[in-house]
Amino acid sequence: MLKRALATLVAGSLLAGCGDSRMPELELSGPVMGTSYSVKLVNPSNDFNRDQLGDLIIQRLEDIEQRFSTYRPSSELSLANKTLTTDWIPVSRELCEVIESSIGMSRRTNGAFDITVGPLVLLWGFGPDGNRAAPPVDELLAEARGSVGYEKLSTDCSMPAIRKALPDVYLDLSAIVKGFAVDETASILDAAAMDDYLVEIGGELCARGRNANEEPWAIAIEKPDVASRSVQTIVSVTDRCMATSGDYRNFFTYDGIRYSHTVDPATGRPVTHSTASVTVMARSAAEADGLATGLLVRGAEDGLAFANIAGIDAYFLVRKDGEFEQVMSGNFEDLLK
Secondary structure, eight states: OOOGGGOOOOOSSOBOOTTSSOOOEEEEEEEETTEEEEEEEESOOTTOOHHHHHHHHHHHHHHHHHHHOSSOTTSHHHHHHHOOOSSOEEOOHHHHHHHHHHHHHHHHTTTSSOGGGHHHHHHTTOSTTOOOSSOOOHHHHHHHHTTOOGGGEEEETTTTEEEESSTTOOOOOTTTHHHHHHHHHHHHHHHTTOOSEEEEETTEEEEESOOTTSSOEEEEEEOOOSSOOOEEEEEEESSEEEEEEESSSSEEEETTEEEESOEETTTTEEOOSSEEEEEEEESSHHHHHHHHHHHHHHHHHHHHHHHHHHTOEEEEEEEETTEEEEEEETTGGGGBO
């Protein structure tokens, strides 16, 4: 839960560069969506009101969490999931538009990204109901797969409303909502006439302008190593958004087999290929977030071919002989430092 008292905005002082040529930099940060957010602002104007901006960001993130969270029983999405009907369900315009955009992402990725995968995520123990110690039995998987499929979902945002083809269709927006929250935070900064900033929520980010050294933002891509946290490579980012999806942090092991939280809607099971992570650059963090998930589901071999055809800038890390092999699509190689 995001509360103002717990937000702990790290904005007590402007970092003046300690006598070097760095521009002044300010940071705002705090907990959100079970993770954290960070906003770095470069050389804000003298009349900049950090408390007012911080409050705007916190309130917007709280609104997003209350609307889209599956972990909050009272969220708008949770209430829609509990509405067991095939009639039109009235929802807010914002929720309708995000769902509509998600359906478009499903079509774009040929179903690899699918927000109706929720029943399978729950069944494998990666949702709000908690963890599992063993894989679900085939009968339960078959039953859950019966309510999965983006074509079972319709929207009419002129109403605004959504409709399920089956009453028990369950929506999970976790693969896109952090990116959406980054985009909304960036919109607040744009409205405040901030030209140079970095917004990050749970690893999804947008970078605008230049950093404190008046250079493009240098962003680390994590090595997908279960045992440690280290940097695989650095990318140079400006006026772009980036998201990474990986199989190496959220998983359980049973009978010597590791089961990742990334569930393939087509099989109903966690992905089993050798692709460990996918990073995508895009115009918006929500687009990057959804594409990274879809490409991870497809895996490097199929996903790389798709990304090249679709013009997606993507970076795949593939397990091979105890190491990580990198393959890239689009113009991603040009971003490496």
